[in-house]
Amino acid sequence: METKILEIIQTEILDSPETLTSETDLFEAGLDSMAIMQLLLHIEDHFDVVLEPADLSKENFQTAPKIVALIESKR
Amino acid sequence: MPHATTSDAFLLGLESLMRRSGQGAHLSATVLELDGPPDREAVTRATEAMGWRHPLLHAHLRRSPLTFIAAWTAGPAAPVPLHFHVGEALAALVSRLINGNSIDIFRPGPNLEVHILEVDHRHFLILLWPHSLFDGIGIDKLISELDSTDDTPREDWGETNRASGNPSELWKTAHPMIEEMRTFPASNIRSLHRPSRHPGTACFEVIDFDLDTSAAIHAKMAGSVGELLSTPYFGAASARAVAAVLAGRDEPSASILLSLPIQRVNDPAKRPLFYNHMTAWSLLLEKSSLTDLTQATKSLFRSYGSFRKRKLHTAMDALTKLNERCPSRFYLLPIKHYLKGEICSLFHSHIGEFASGTDALFGHRILNAYHIPTVSTPPGVGIFFSEKNKRLSCTLSWREGALDPAELTTLRQQLLTDLGAGLPVVS
Numbered sequence: 001m002e003t004k005i006l007e008i009i010q011t012e013i014l015d016s017p018e019t020l021t022s023e024t025d026l027f028e029a030g031l032d033s034m035a036i037m038q039l040l041l042h043i044e045d046h047f048d049v050v051l052e053p054a055d056l057s058k059e060n061f062q063t064a065p066k067i068v069a070l071i072e073s074k075r
Numbered sequence: 076m077p078h079a080t081t082s083d084a085f086l087l088g089l090e091s092l093m094r095r096s097g098q099g100a101h102l103s104a105t106v107l108e109l110d111g112p113p114d115r116e117a118v119t120r121a122t123e124a125m126g127w128r129h130p131l132l133h134a135h136l137r138r139s140p141l142t143f144i145a146a147w148t149a150g151p152a153a154p155v156p157l158h159f160h161v162g163e164a165l166a167a168l169v170s171r172l173i174n175g176n177s178i179d180i181f182r183p184g185p186n187l188e189v190h191i192l193e194v195d196h197r198h199f200l201i202l203l204w205p206h207s208l209f210d211g212i213g214i215d216k217l218i219s220e221l222d223s224t225d226d227t228p229r230e231d232w233g234e235t236n237r238a239s240g241n242p243s244e245l246w247k248t249a250h251p252m253i254e255e256m257r258t259f260p261a262s263n264i265r266s267l268h269r270p271s272r273h274p275g276t277a278c279f280e281v282i283d284f285d286l287d288t289s290a291a292i293h294a295k296m297a298g299s300v301g302e303l304l305s306t307p308y309f310g311a312a313s314a315r316a317v318a319a320v321l322a323g324r325d326e327p328s329a330s331i332l333l334s335l336p337i338q339r340v341n342d343p344a345k346r347p348l349f350y351n352h353m354t355a356w357s358l359l360l361e362k363s364s365l366t367d368l369t370q371a372t373k374s375l376f377r378s379y380g381s382f383r384k385r386k387l388h389t390a391m392d393a394l395t396k397l398n399e400r401c402p403s404r405f406y407l408l409p410i411k412h413y414l415k416g417e418i419c420s421l422f423h424s425h426i427g428e429f430a431s432g433t434d435a436l437f438g439h440r441i442l443n444a445y446h447i448p449t450v451s452t453p454p455g456v457g458i459f460f461s462e463k464n465k466r467l468s469c470t471l472s473w474r475e476g477a478l479d480p481a482e483l484t485t486l487r488q489q490l491l492t493d494l495g496a497g498l499p500v501v502s
Contacts, residue, residue, distance in 0.1 A: 013341060014341055014342055015340075015341040015342045015345070016342055017342070030342065032427055033303060033304065033305040033306040033425070033427060034306055034337065034338075035341070036303045036304070037304070037306060037307070037376060037379055037380075038383070040376075040380075041380045041383060041384070044380075053299065053300045053301040053304075053369075054301065055301065056300070056301025056302060056303040056304060057297070057301060057302050057303070058302050058303065061303065
């Protein structure tokens with residue numbers, strides 16, 4: 001799941017030339033409000049999880065492993 | 076010289092509408108407050124170098140006689156005009172600049188002016204620019220190199236691919252957007268435009284939130300829709316403010332169509348300096364979804380998701396490409412037809428951190444910064460947000476005749492109530 005999330009962020013959302021890793025701070029890599037909206041739609045489509053407002057914190061989206069943990073907690 | 080982008084066709088449509096109806100040119104001002112007076116000689120050298128560095132700053136738009144597609148025609152390189160002002164009120168100066176005619180994209184001459192203002196021991200650097208040549212991202216990039224004295228000519232105009240595709244393919248791609256427009260009449264979409272009133276000057280008000288108020292606004296957002304959905308949250312607040320004014324006009328059932336500019340280039344580092352590289356997303360908020368800010372934010376996010384999943388942004392780009400060979404006034408005809416004379420209910424953007432990475436200019440720290448775009452009527456109003464140094468700024472822009480003073484109070488109060496803000500500093 002982590003690989004898929006990183007792939008989505010790198011190729012479909014940020015179009016970043018830099019390789020994103022588990023340690024990458026996604027906000028420093030360019031994840032802004034517009035990118036978060038795209039990511040939420042991808043999470044719904046790929047993992048069939050709808051996140052609640054309370055889940056939408058910088059802490060939960062800072063790195064790919066944290067996003068994975070959030071999705072797992074909602075399944 | 077390169078052709079204008081497909082987005083620029085949208086901007087040319089607005090420019091055409093404004094000029095035909097006596098609304099002047101589509102200019103914007105960017106205001107940066109510095110913590111001290113920039114050195115006159117340093118600013119002079121920088122504006123001279125900038126003029127040499129970017130030939131587009133002295134180019135003008137012309138339609139090709141063969142393809143009819145708009146392209147920029149080079150003019151002689153020259154320094155960017157620089158003006159110094161002392162003692163004039165900031166709002167009065169900006170109003171004079173955005174309502175003036177010193178920049179005309181259809182005539183040879185400068186496309187950027189730099190103004191330095193000192194008033195009441197405060198120091199402002201003001202950029203005046205035409206929206207046809209820059210979007211907000213481009214201005215961010217321009218600011219980041221504003222104090223450079225590099226005069227090597229550069230060609231940072233980005234997207235120049237004119238492989239437009241054949242019209243029948245473009246029409247197929249564009250068709251879903253036409254179908255979307257056909258659904259609009261059922262939603263009773265309204266703006267603040269008053270057809271019976273002659274459009275007047277471009278008006279504005281900047282609501283400048285202090286650090287504590289900005290933090291309180293963000294805390295309220297985090298408590299209701301989370302920390303991260305600032306785009307739909309501020310969009311929904313803006314939509315509800317316009318809806319409040321419409322309710323006072325006996326239009327309580329009006330729905331809101333938000334025009335939201337979305338950058339086509341995802342990677343901020345790849346976004347070019349010149350031209351507009353965004354697609355105007357038309358996001359519908361039905362009246363029933365505007366009951367409270369949380370609900371409206373969720374609805375706007377769903378509207379955004381639906382627009383994306385149905386690839387309406389791709390359809391919108393194709394529609395724009397189809398129109399770029401037509402006279403500018405044709406561009407807005409489809410939507411004005413389906414919206415009975417309207418374009419959208421309001422213009423809106425939240426650009427996030429303003430000029431991220433640029434904290435100082437000419438040796439002085441940037442204390443605050445924001446854009447002041449002019450808007451056309453219809454829709455008559457625009458609500459724009461940005462942040463600098465964790466301070467939030469909101470620019471209310473409207474066209475004289477679209478809002479009377481009591482309605483402006485309603486608009487402002489609804490916005491501040493939704494955001495949970497106290498009394499702001501207004502300039």
